Amino acid sequence: xxxxxxxxxxxxxxxxxxxxxxxxxxxxxxxxxxxxxxxxxxxxxxxxxxxxxxxxxxxxxxxxxxxxxxxxxxxxxxxxxxxxxxxxxxxxxxxxxxxxxxxxxxxxxxxxxxxxxxxxxxxxxxxxxxxxxxxxxxxxxxxxxxxxxxxxxxxxxxxxxxxxxxxxxxxxxxxxxxxxxxxxxxxxxxxxxxxxxxxxxxxxxxxxxxxxxxxxxxxxxxxxxxxxxxxxxx
Amino acid sequence: xxxxxxxxxxxxxxxxxxxxxxxxxxxxxxxxxxxxxxxxxxxxxxxxxxxxxxxxxxxxxxxxxxxxxxxxxxxxxxxxxxxxxxxxxxxxxxxxxxxxxxxxxxxxxxxxxxxxxxxxxxxxxxxxxxxxxxxxxxxxxxxxxxxxxxxxxxxxxxxxxxxxxxxxxxxxxxxxxxxxxxxxxxxxxxxxxxxxxxxxxxxxxxxxxxxxxxxxxxxxxxxxxxxxxxxxxx
Numbered sequence: 151x152x153x154x155x156x157x158x159x160x161x162x163x164x165x166x167x168x169x170x171x172x173x174x175x176x177x178x179x180x181x182x183x184x185x186x187x188x189x190x191x192x193x194x195x196x197x198x199x200x201x202x203x204x205x206x207x208x209x210x211x212x213x214x215x216x217x218x219x220x221x222x223x224x225x226x227x228x229x230x231x232x233x234x235x236x237x238x239x240x241x242x243x244x245x246x247x248x249x250x251x252x253x254x255x256x257x258x259x260x261x262x263x264x265x266x267x268x269x270x271x272x273x274x275x276x277x278x279x280x281x282x283x284x285x286x287x288x289x290x291x292x293x294x295x296x297x298x299x300x301x302x303x304x305x306x307x308x309x310x311x312x313x314x315x316x317x318x319x320x321x322x323x324x325x326x327x328x329x330x331x332x333x334x335x336x337x338x339x340x341x342x343x344x345x346x347x348x349x350x351x352x353x354x355x356x357x358x359x360x361x362x363x364x365x366x367x368x369x370x371x372x373x374x375x376x377x378x379x380x381x382x383x384x
Numbered sequence: 385x386x387x388x389x390x391x392x393x394x395x396x397x398x399x400x401x402x403x404x405x406x407x408x409x410x411x412x413x414x415x416x417x418x419x420x421x422x423x424x425x426x427x428x429x430x431x432x433x434x435x436x437x438x439x440x441x442x443x444x445x446x447x448x449x450x451x452x453x454x455x456x457x458x459x460x461x462x463x464x465x466x467x468x469x470x471x472x473x474x475x476x477x478x479x480x481x482x483x484x485x486x487x488x489x490x491x492x493x494x495x496x497x498x499x500x501x502x503x504x505x506x507x508x509x510x511x512x513x514x515x516x517x518x519x520x521x522x523x524x525x526x527x528x529x530x531x532x533x534x535x536x537x538x539x540x541x542x543x544x545x546x547x548x549x550x551x552x553x554x555x556x557x558x559x560x561x562x563x564x565x566x567x568x569x570x571x572x573x574x575x576x577x578x579x580x581x582x583x584x585x586x587x588x589x590x591x592x593x594x595x596x597x598x599x600x601x602x603x604x605x606x607x608x609x610x611x612x613x614x615x616x617x618x
Contacts, residue, residue: 162581164422165550166415167596173426174403181400188398189433190426192407195581199423222562223582224569254562261565298587316399328456328488331495335458347396347429348457353532362401 151366152185152313155207158192159200159218159228160295171297172217179304184313184366185213195219200231208235208290213311215304218295220285222261232287233269240267245274246283253281277306319363319375321384326350327359333381334361341374343367385600386419386547389441392426393434393452393462394529405531406451413538418547418600419447429453434465442469442524447545449538452529454519456495466521467503474501479508480517487515511540553597553609555618560584561593567615568595575608577601 156176163170173190180187188211193199200219207214219228233240246266251258265282268274274283284303285292291307293300323330327350338346344365351358361382365371390410397404407424414421422445427433434453441448453462467474480500485492499516502508508517518537519526525541527534557564561584572580578599585592595616599605 161579162583162596164411164424165579165598166411166421167552167581168583169408177398177400187400188428190398190424192424194422221582221584223565224572225581257560257562259562259565262562264565296584296586318401326491328491328493328496331457331493331498338458345395345399347401347459348455349396349402350455350530352530362396364399 152212152311153188153210154180154185154213154215154311155188155211156190157200157203157207157214157216158190159195159216159231160192161194161225163192164194172293172295172300175297175301176215176217176304179308180311181316183308183311184315185311186313186316195225195227197227197231197234200228201234204232204290205235208288212289214290215293216290217293217300220265220292220294222264226264228292229268229285232272232290232292235290236269236287238270238287241270242266243268243272243274249281249283275307314366316364316366317368317371319371321361321375321378321382322358323361323382323384324356324358325383330359330361330382333378337374337378337381340377341365341370343370344374346374346378386446386545387422387444388414388419388447388449388545389422389445390424391434391437391441391448391450392424393429393450393465394426395428395459397426398428406527406529406534409531409535410449410451410538413542414545415550417542417545418549419545420547420550429459429461431461431465431468434462435468438466438524439469442522446523448524449527450524451527451534454499454526454528456498460498462526463502463519466506466524466526469524470503470521472504472521475504476500477502477506477508483515483517509541548600550598550600551602551605553605555595555609555612555616556592557595557616557618558590558592559617564593564595564616567612571608571612571615574611575599575604577604578608580608580612 162168219226268285269287272285272287276283344363347362349360396402453460477500502519503521506519506521510517578597581596583594
């Protein structure tokens, strides 16, 4: 079972200039692949924030996906942040520099070549249709912030992250949360491999509570569902 | 100038069962109020995660807004998490217990009364139309996860957070990022109080780059905008 964390890098998200489309998309894709997402962090474009969060996430999770901050402008600090997180320098990678020179021709100036400066020891994954590779340092997959590019890049390497999918069950009830709380607590104790959630929907008429169950242990999931269907009026 | 962090608490967001509506909404509201949002963290319903994140955010920012985990069921651990963050016990608050008893009548069982167990020393803000108060511990404003309730609660106390709004400017250009990178770097150096961002939109035909500027220092913002309009073809 693989775990993952997502680090969304960008002042533009925190200041509300652009809505983040990448975390919601990655949440669904990781779910589909059977990867357990443990945390999402949205942080500013500052070196300390990037380095600190990447170091922390890299130690906590099997995979870390970052989004944003890999372009050629002054606010693109993700490669430097990842390098700093692991005490490595940035090096101009000859393969990326060669690709940029070939692709951009005479428009390939020093600013463009900043995109070739990656943490020393990074792997380049050349999968996918775009010329520019995915840069991966240890377990940190460094992705672009532009939603279309991120999706394309992720899909090209998604098979590398595949895990065991989670099975789910849910009950929608007219009972209130206080009325079913004891049953849920009992079920959570009996089937510790089943994650049980309870979500009131006051905007429904009449209001309902959605009880969700999920597990990779299908036997426990079935037993838990059977128990709760008796105790929670559906 | 006030700063803030948002902590979204809930496995249901990380597992993709429900999309998070609260962070995007709060981003826009805080922006409108002139509060600088420094970080958003989306974490699971576990005591360690909640306590650790709340402690960290409380030290970093003027205000911390949490969302979720304050209902009566086993997965509602936010009050305990906040109490743990500050080394305080949970206490059954007589005013909330009295309100719950009055409101729920004979349906007020022990599970419901869990909602009266708040960190020792918490303030109760009784603003707004709902019976249940906002519970605030130091600078941590503990909000419900249900989007309609969160919005209502936030609006009832929004005036407490008001700061100085940020002014903005933007240029849309057909130039590529490498072509304008030097001008942006120079502007960022000349006007350090202006936050400059650069966002390629490859999905536009033809592709454009949006250059954004923002600051509370309107003179610098105007000078920076004037400089960049000369250097960046719009």
